Amino acid sequence: MPDSAHLLKLRLEREIAARKSAENLLERKSNELDASHHELLAQIAQVTRLSAAIDSAGEGIAIADTDGIFTYMNNAHAQMFGFACGKDLIGQSWTRLYDSEALTRFDRDVMPQVAREGRWSGEMTGRGGDGAIVFQDLALTQLRDGGILCCTRDTGLRRIREKETADLRRRVIEADRAAALDQLVETVTHDFSNFLGAIDASMTLLAKQYDQSEPRKLMMSVFDALHQARSVLNQLHPGYTAPAEQICDLTDLVPRLCDLMAPLLDITQTAYCKVPDTPLFVLAEPTLFARSMTNMFKNAIEAMTGTGCVLRIEVEMLPGYAPPTLPFAPAARLIFGSAIDGAVARIIIHDEGIGMDQAVLDHALERFVTTKSNGRRRGIGLTSVKDLVETCGGGLAIFSTAGVGSVFVLDLPARANADVPADTAEHMILPDTIANVLLVDDDPIALNRLDRLFRARGWEVASFSDPREALAFLEQAPNFIQLLVTDRSMPEISGDELAVRAKQIRPDLPIILCSNALKSAIPTEIDATLAKPPSGESLQAILVRLNLAG
Structure with missing residues (x-):
C-alpha cells in the first residue's frame, strides 16, 4: 500500500511538472505568435502604404511574369498609354503597348541585355490604346522569379518643353540679329543719305553751268541714279512705308532709264529705244517701276556676251490685249499675271543674248535664283518685276531660245492723262524749275x-x-x-x-x-x-x- 501511494505521488508530481512545462511552452508560443501577428500587421501596413505610394506615383510601374503577362500595374502606367486604370491591362501581354518597330528593338537589343546584366534603361516609343505615340524613359529590371519590373516616365511633355525652349532660343537669336541688322541699316541709310545729298547738290551746281545738250543729258542720268539710290535707301529704313502710286509717263521714263543703263553696253553693242510720239501713262510706284526696268535692262545687257549684239526696247500703246509678235520661234516661255481688260501699255525688251531653257525660265521669278556664275549675283532682279505686276495688274511674258536671245513683254494698264487721280496729281513733275x-x-x-x-x-x-x-x-x-x-x-x-x-x-x-x-x-x-x-x-x-x- 505504501508503495502504491508513493508511486501515485511520483506520477502526480511528473504530471504537474509536465503541465507546467506545457503551460510555459504554450505561453512562450503565444507570445511569439502575438509578436508575429503585430509584425505581420506592421508589414501589411507598410505594404499598403507602399502600394498606395506606387499607385499614386508619377512614374509608371508594372510587373510582368515570365510569360510577359502583366500581373501588376499602377494607374500612372496605364494612363500613360491612354487607359483609365491599371486593372484594364492586368492579364494582358506587355507587347500590346508597342508597335512592330519597337518590338524588333526589344528582341534585338533590350531583352538580351536584361538577360545578361539584369537591367536595361533608355528611351523607347510606345503606342497608346488610341494609337497615339507615347515617348517614354524606360527602365527594366529582372526579378528573381524571371519576371520583369518596368518603371517608365512619359517624356512627351519634356520634348514639348525642349522644343519650346529651342524655339524661344531661336527667336531670341533672330531678334538679336534683326536688331543688329536694323542698327546697321539705320547707320548705312543715314551715312549714305549724306553722301548722296552731297553728290546731288554738287551735280545740281554743275548742271547750272552747262547748257550743252550732251553733258546735261549725262548729268540728268546721274540725277536719276541718285534719286533711285535714295529711294532704295529709304526702303531699308525700319519705319519705311511705300509711297502712293503715281502717274508715270513711259515715253519719258523708259528712255531715261535706257540712257542710265547704256554705259554697261560693250563698245561694239548697240541699244535702240522706240517710244510713241504721244505720252503713255501708267499708274505705278515710281521706285518699284524704275527698279523693275533697270533690272530687266541690266539682265538683258549681261546676257549679251558676244560682240555686235543689239538690245531693242520698244514702248507701244494697244487698245486691248494682243499676243506679241516675236522675232524668233521660242523654245521656252513663261507667262505670269493676266491679260488686261482695256488699254495696254506694253514694254518689249529684246536681247540677242545667250537665252534660257525651260528649266531656267520655270524658276526665273523666284527669289535668289540666278543663272550667273558670278558669286555676287543674288538672283533678286526679276522678282521686282513680279512685284510690279502684282501691284499694278497686268502680265509678264518671257520668251527665249538658247543661243538666240530672249524677249520680255511687260503689259501694264494704260491710263489717259485725264485719269490722273487727285491725290497723285501733286506728285507729277512740272516741266520748269522754280528754284x-x-x-x-x-x-x-x-x-x-x-x-x-x-x-x-x-x-x-x-x-x-x-x-x-x-x-x-x-x-x-x-x-x-x-x-x-x-x-x-x-x-x-x-x-x-x-x-x-x-x-x-x-x-x-x-x-x-x-x-x-x-x-x-x-x-x-x-x-x-x-x-x-x-x-x-x-x-x-x-x-x-x-x-x-x-
Whole structure:
C-alpha cells in the first residue's frame, strides 16, 4: 500500500511538472505568435502604404511574369498609354503597348541585355490604346522569379518643353540679329543719305553751268541714279512705308532709264529705244517701276556676251490685249499675271543674248535664283518685276531660245492723262524749275516726302539728313539756295540753331521749320512753320505767303 501511494505521488508530481512545462511552452508560443501577428500587421501596413505610394506615383510601374503577362500595374502606367486604370491591362501581354518597330528593338537589343546584366534603361516609343505615340524613359529590371519590373516616365511633355525652349532660343537669336541688322541699316541709310545729298547738290551746281545738250543729258542720268539710290535707301529704313502710286509717263521714263543703263553696253553693242510720239501713262510706284526696268535692262545687257549684239526696247500703246509678235520661234516661255481688260501699255525688251531653257525660265521669278556664275549675283532682279505686276495688274511674258536671245513683254494698264487721280496729281513733275530748296531732316521718310512735294512743284532739291553737312553746303554755295526747310529735333545741331547760323550766312534766306515740336517759342530767324506730316496744300499756302510759289 505504501508503495502504491508513493508511486501515485511520483506520477502526480511528473504530471504537474509536465503541465507546467506545457503551460510555459504554450505561453512562450503565444507570445511569439502575438509578436508575429503585430509584425505581420506592421508589414501589411507598410505594404499598403507602399502600394498606395506606387499607385499614386508619377512614374509608371508594372510587373510582368515570365510569360510577359502583366500581373501588376499602377494607374500612372496605364494612363500613360491612354487607359483609365491599371486593372484594364492586368492579364494582358506587355507587347500590346508597342508597335512592330519597337518590338524588333526589344528582341534585338533590350531583352538580351536584361538577360545578361539584369537591367536595361533608355528611351523607347510606345503606342497608346488610341494609337497615339507615347515617348517614354524606360527602365527594366529582372526579378528573381524571371519576371520583369518596368518603371517608365512619359517624356512627351519634356520634348514639348525642349522644343519650346529651342524655339524661344531661336527667336531670341533672330531678334538679336534683326536688331543688329536694323542698327546697321539705320547707320548705312543715314551715312549714305549724306553722301548722296552731297553728290546731288554738287551735280545740281554743275548742271547750272552747262547748257550743252550732251553733258546735261549725262548729268540728268546721274540725277536719276541718285534719286533711285535714295529711294532704295529709304526702303531699308525700319519705319519705311511705300509711297502712293503715281502717274508715270513711259515715253519719258523708259528712255531715261535706257540712257542710265547704256554705259554697261560693250563698245561694239548697240541699244535702240522706240517710244510713241504721244505720252503713255501708267499708274505705278515710281521706285518699284524704275527698279523693275533697270533690272530687266541690266539682265538683258549681261546676257549679251558676244560682240555686235543689239538690245531693242520698244514702248507701244494697244487698245486691248494682243499676243506679241516675236522675232524668233521660242523654245521656252513663261507667262505670269493676266491679260488686261482695256488699254495696254506694253514694254518689249529684246536681247540677242545667250537665252534660257525651260528649266531656267520655270524658276526665273523666284527669289535668289540666278543663272550667273558670278558669286555676287543674288538672283533678286526679276522678282521686282513680279512685284510690279502684282501691284499694278497686268502680265509678264518671257520668251527665249538658247543661243538666240530672249524677249520680255511687260503689259501694264494704260491710263489717259485725264485719269490722273487727285491725290497723285501733286506728285507729277512740272516741266520748269522754280528754284532750289535745301531740305534738312534726320528722318529719311519725312525727308523723302518733302523731296516729293517740292519736286512736284518744279523745285530742284538738295537733301541732307545731317544738319552739319547741310550747313557746310550752305557755306560753300550760299547763293545757290532760295529756301531752307529744316526739322527741329535733330542730333548735333537743332533746327533752331541751324536757322540762326543759316541767317548769319544768308540773312535774306527764307526758312521754314517743319516739325511736330512747334509748341515752344519759335526763333525769330524762322519765317514760317509747317506741321508734320506736311500736305501739299499747307506747303503751297506757305510758299504763296513767302512769294515762292512760282
